Amino acid sequence: MSLLSIDNVIKTFQRGRGPIIHAVNGVTINIAEGETYGLIGESGSGKSTVGRLAMGLLEPDSGSVRFDGKVLSDLSRSARRKLRSDMTVVFQEPYESLNPRMTVGSIVAEPLVIQGLEDSRSAVRDRAFRALESVQLEPSLAKRHPRDLSGGQQQRVGIARAIITRPRFIVLDEPTSSLDVSVQAQILTLLSELQSEYGLSYLFISHDIHTVEWISDRIGIMYLGQISETAPTTTLFDNPNHPYTRALLSARLSPDPTVSIERFMLGREIPNPTQLPAGCFLSGRCPMEIDKCSESPVELEAVSVNHRVACIRVGDIDSEDLTANLRE
Amino acid sequence: MPDVFSNPAHPYTKALIQSVPRAGEPLIPLTGRVPDLIDDPPGCPYRDRCERAYERCLEEVPTMRPIVSSRAVSCHLDLIEEVQADVAPVD
Numbered sequence: 001m002s003l004l005s006i007d008n009v010i011k012t013f014q015r016g017r018g019p020i021i022h023a024v025n026g027v028t029i030n031i032a033e034g035e036t037y038g039l040i041g042e043s044g045s046g047k048s049t050v051g052r053l054a055m056g057l058l059e060p061d062s063g064s065v066r067f068d069g070k071v072l073s074d075l076s077r078s079a080r081r082k083l084r085s086d087m088t089v090v091f092q093e094p095y096e097s098l099n100p101r102m103t104v105g106s107i108v109a110e111p112l113v114i115q116g117l118e119d120s121r122s123a124v125r126d127r128a129f130r131a132l133e134s135v136q137l138e139p140s141l142a143k144r145h146p147r148d149l150s151g152g153q154q155q156r157v158g159i160a161r162a163i164i165t166r167p168r169f170i171v172l173d174e175p176t177s178s179l180d181v182s183v184q185a186q187i188l189t190l191l192s193e194l195q196s197e198y199g200l201s202y203l204f205i206s207h208d209i210h211t212v213e214w215i216s217d218r219i220g221i222m223y224l225g226q227i228s229e230t231a232p233t234t235t236l237f238d239n240p241n242h243p244y245t246r247a248l249l250s251a252r253l254s255p256d257p258t259v260s261i262e263r264f265m266l267g268r269e270i271p272n273p274t275q276l277p278a279g280c281f282l283s284g285r286c287p288m289e290i291d292k293c294s295e296s297p298v299e300l301e302a303v304s305v306n307h308r309v310a311c312i313r314v315g316d317i318d319s320e321d322l323t324a325n326l327r328e
Numbered sequence: 329m330p331d332v333f334s335n336p337a338h339p340y341t342k343a344l345i346q347s348v349p350r351a352g353e354p355l356i357p358l359t360g361r362v363p364d365l366i367d368d369p370p371g372c373p374y375r376d377r378c379e380r381a382y383e384r385c386l387e388e389v390p391t392m393r394p395i396v397s398s399r400a401v402s403c404h405l406d407l408i409e410e411v412q413a414d415v416a417p418v419d
Contacts, residue, residue, distance in 0.1 A: 150361060185347035185357035214349035237351065 001069070002030035003201050004087075004169055009053055009063035011046075011225075019274035023049045025225035025281075026063070028300075029203075033168070036195065036202040038216030038233070040209060040248065042270055046225035047205045051171045054203055055089055056080060067169065085115050085165035092174035094154035098146040105142030108132060108160045115165060131160040134197075135190060152183035156190070163194060169201045176211060188215060209252045213237060218306070221245045224273060224281040227300060231307035241309040243286045280311070288313045337395060337407045339378050372404065380405055 011024040023046045031037045041047040052058040053065055056072040065072045067087060072080065088111070091097040098107055109128040111117075118124045129139050135156040146154055155175060162170050172191065176184040192215060194200060206212050212219060213233055220230040221244060229242040240246050243264070250264040266285040277283050279294035286293065292312060300308040303315070336342045346356040360377040363369055369376070372385040382404075390402045396411050 152361075182344060182347045182358040185349065185355045188349060189355050189357050210349045210351075213351040214355065233351065 001032075002066075003033045003035075003068060004029075004031040004054060004203070005064075005066040006030075006050065006054060007064045007066070009050075009060040009065065011049055011053060011058060011060055022273050022276050023225055024053065024060075025276065027222075027225070027227055028063075029054075029220060029227070029230075031169070031201050031203060033201055034195070034199045035218065036204055036216045038204045038206065038212035038219040039222055040206065040212050040219060041222030042207060044270060044273065045222040046273075047222050048173055049225075050222070051089070051173045051203060051205050055087055055171055056083065082115075085111065085117065086167050087169045087171070088162040088165065088167045089171040089173065090155070090158045090162045090175045092177050094151060094158045094178070095146055097158055098154060100146055102145070103142060104132070104137075104144050104146065104149070104157050105129075107146070107157060108142075108164055111161060111165045117165060127164060128160075131164040132157075134163060134194065135160045150183075151179055152186060155179060155183075155187055159187075159190065159194070163198070163200075166198065167200070169203070172202055172204045174206050175204075177206065177208065184211070191215065209248065221248065224270060224276065226281055226310065227308075228282070228311070229307075229309045230300070235304075235307050239307075241303055241307070241314050242311050243288050243313075244282050282311075332399075335411060337399065337411045338401045338403050339380055339405070340374050343377075 006027055006029040009024055009027050013021045013023055025046075027046075027050055029037060029050070039047045039050060049058065053060055056065065059073055067083060072083070075083065102110070105125070105128050108131050109124050112124050112127060118127060128142065132139055132142060137153060137156050137160065141149065141153070146157065149157065158175075175191070176187050179187060188211065191202070195202060202215070204212060204215055216233050218230065218232050219236050220227045221236075221242065222228070223244050229236065229240070229245045236245065237249065240249050244266070246264045247266045264287075266282070266287070268285050271277060271281070271284070277294065279296055280286070280298045283289055283294040290313065298310045298312055300310045301314070302308050332341060333345065336345055343356070343358045347358055349355055358377060363373050363376065370389075371387050372378070372381065372390050375381045375385045378385065384404045388404065390404050392400045392402045394400045395408050399411070401407055
């Protein structure tokens with residue numbers, strides 16, 4: 001059974017009387033206990049909104065989010081608050097997500113205090129020290145303020161705060177995007193160690209394909225508020241089906257400059273989420289497009305076990321031929 | 329063509345390249361941090377993070393020296409043989 005189930009969720013926003021922004025357009029994601037689901041997408045693809053919906057920080061317009069079988073929006077305020085110890089989040093900008101007036105120790109301990117999980121101050125302090133230890137920070141840093149810390153240390157504080165309540169599920173929203181590659185490697189290793197130690201489930205959101213590939217068991221590719229393709233990590237990378245996935249994978253830079261990657265280019269920019277295309281969201285940009293693509297919405301369809309693709313042209317053209325045809 | 333990526337010479341270059349995530353391979357993060365710029369320790373600035381640091385590294389600041397054609401490193405280790413596995417040395 002899935003620990004977290006996002007079922008056909010739709011979320012729109014509107015600022016004043018402005019146009020309606022279609023941020024999330026029917027997303028379904030299931031995450032099992034101990035699993036890492038990676039969500040890849042460009043800026044504006046709706047991936048962070050999915051993270052907030054998963055946490056219950058936003059209410060879906062329709063569809064549901066279930067954690068451990070319970071529908072988040074059906075829960076009372078107090079039940080939902082209780083769930084805050086089971087589901088936590090780590091944000092992209094460590095410094096901006098830490099209260100600059102608080103010491104590291106009180107930042108890390110705060111969830112315990114808010115949740116009333118420990119009765120005595122000394123028990124809170126003990127657990128805060130243990131959380132700092134789990135993220136490999138010196139206990140002496142507990143008295144310091146976030147500004148005294150490096151970016152990597154600040155993100156460790158963010159992670160310590162996220163694990164102190166012993167959660168089962170953590171949303172990692174671009175946790176390494178603002179860190180340099182050496183610090184990123186430290187944080188990724190730490191996250192993976194914490195996962196095996198505590199059996200955590202992760203929703204790992206990022207635009208960085210290499211990072212997501214390294215850490216995820218399964219991956220969803222998001223485009224304009226929809227998942228266009230989802231598969232186990234190796235399947236997705238070995239056999240990308242959706243034209244958007246191919247374009248994304250071909251746009252990545254290899255860490256080895258001698259490896260040349262075949263370019264698969266899309267035309268134009270990502271459309272404005274206030275005006276969704278009538279048919280496939282990639283219509284107008286896709287080199288495989290036929291008339292039918294812009295006529296009606298496209299649903300995710302299974303191409304093999306655990307591998308689903310939202311493209312009506314999948315299967316029409318052999319992937320080898322396609323690559324050959326599109327070679328520039 | 330052998331270069332800084334396919335045949336890194338300096339221990340720091342090697343460590344940096346190893347810390348780029350590659351699917352299915354373990355990540356080897358760099359240990360430690362960049363040194364304090366105000367209270368700079370003597371010797372090589374990479375000394376405290378380098379597995380191969382020896383006495384000379386603790387005392388003497390390395391300077392750039394050529395190892396093979398068109399390549400130079402700032403490191404006391406004898407890296408010429410290591411790099412030479414792939415390329416001819418400078419005359």
